[in-house]
Amino acid sequence: MNLGLALGFLLMRFTSIDTYLLTSFVFLLLGVLGYFIIELYDMFVVRRMPW
Amino acid sequence: MIISDIIVGPINKCVLTTSLLSLYTKAYTACGLGISQIGFVMTSFGVADAVCSLVFGPLIKLFGRMPLFVFGAVINLLMIITLMIWTVNPGDRVLFNVIAGVWGMADGVWNTQLTGFWVALVGSDSLEVAFGEIYISPVH
Numbered sequence A: 001m002n003l004g005l006a007l008g009f010l011l012m013r014f015t016s017i018d019t020y021l022l023t024s025f026v027f028l029l030l031g032v033l034g035y036f037i038i039e040l041y042d043m044f045v046v047r048r049m050p051w
Numbered sequence B: 001m002i003i004s005d006i007i008v009g010p011i012n013k014c015v016l017t018t019s020l021l022s023l024y025t026k027a028y029t030a031c032g033l034g035i036s037q038i039g040f041v042m043t044s045f046g047v048a049d050a051v052c053s054l055v056f057g058p059l060i061k062l063f064g065r066m067p068l069f070v071f072g073a074v075i076n077l078l079m080i081i082t083l084m085i086w087t088v089n090p091g092d093r094v095l096f097n098v099i100a101g102v103w104g105m106a107d108g109v110w111n112t113q114l115t116g117f118w119v120a121l122v123g124s125d126s127l128e129v130a131f132g133e134i135y136i137s138p139v140h
Helices: A001-014 A017-048 B003-008 B010-032 B035-063 B065-085 B093-122 B124-136
Strands: none
Touching: A001 A017, A001 B010, A017 B065, B003 B124, B010 B035, B010 B065, B010 B093, B035 B065, B035 B093, B065 B093, B093 B124
C-alpha cells in the first residue's frame, strides 16, 4: 500500500498529466486482466486436464 | 504474493487513489475552480466513497465478486478517459463533483472487494495475515 502511494506520487512528480493518466490506465487494465487470470485460473486448469 | 499484489493488490489501488489526491485536485480542480473549491469537490468523493463502501460490501452476496470488480474497473477506466479528453472549463461546476463522485464510487468497490478478494486468496482462517498484508505491511 505504501509502495503504491510512493509510486503514484513519484510518477506525479516526474511525469506529465497525460503520461500519468496513461500509466494509471494501463496499470488498471493490467490489474483487471490479472484479476481475471487469478479468478478463472481453476476453470482453465480443470478444463485442460483430461482426468 | 508480491506478483498478485502488483497485479490486483493494494499497489494498484493506491496508484489510482494518488492520482485523485494529487493529480485531480492540483491539475484539474485548483486550475479550473480555484484552491478554495478543492474541499467541496473532495467532499463529493468522500460521501460517494463512504456510501458505496457500505452498499457494495453486502452486494457481493447478491451478485458475486466478479461483476462488482468489473463495474469498479469500468467506471474507473471511464473516469481516466474522461480526464484525458476533457478540457477543463470552470463553467462545468457539476462535472467536477460528478467525476470525483464516480471516482469515489470506484474506490468504494476497491475498498470492499479488494479486501474480500485478499481474504479469499489468503484464506479466511488467517484474517490477520490478509489485513496485515493490505494495510500494515511496509513492503506494500
